Amino acid sequence: VLYSISLLFGVLWRSWIGSVLMTALAWLFFTGVNMTHAALHSLQFIARVKPGWLTFSEVLYYIFPKTWYMGKLNEAMLQKSNVGDSLPELAEKSVFDPSVTWEMVILSSGAFIVVMLVLSCWRFAKKDY
Helix, strand or coil, X not given: CHXXXXXXXXXXXXXXXXXXXXXXXXXXXXXXXXXXXXXXXXXXXXXXXXXXXXXXXXXHHHHCCCHHHHHHHHHHHHHHHHHCCCCHHHHHCCCCXXXXXXXXXXXXXXXXXXXXXXXXXXXXXXXXX
């Protein structure tokens, strides 16, 4: 995901420092979007959140890659593989909204990568170096 953003800004600006900077900013933005989505869908806040914010959060969630969720899902999978099913409270404890699955995380992040790479290739083909 981050490489595709780096490639796009490298082609757009022809500057390696701009590419690195925008990649770092994109990583922070994606993490913020994912953490906000998780916070808005937590049981503590779901009753107090206005429906408009939930809709806006869902739109951002489906558009951008889920880098933070990917790390959290990996962490949960490793915990389950190390502990196993011996602790039932760990197996029943769900940290995420039910819509957060491995399939959704990988497919949406993959689609984002494809869009960024297509934009990069298109710009590279049109630019006269």
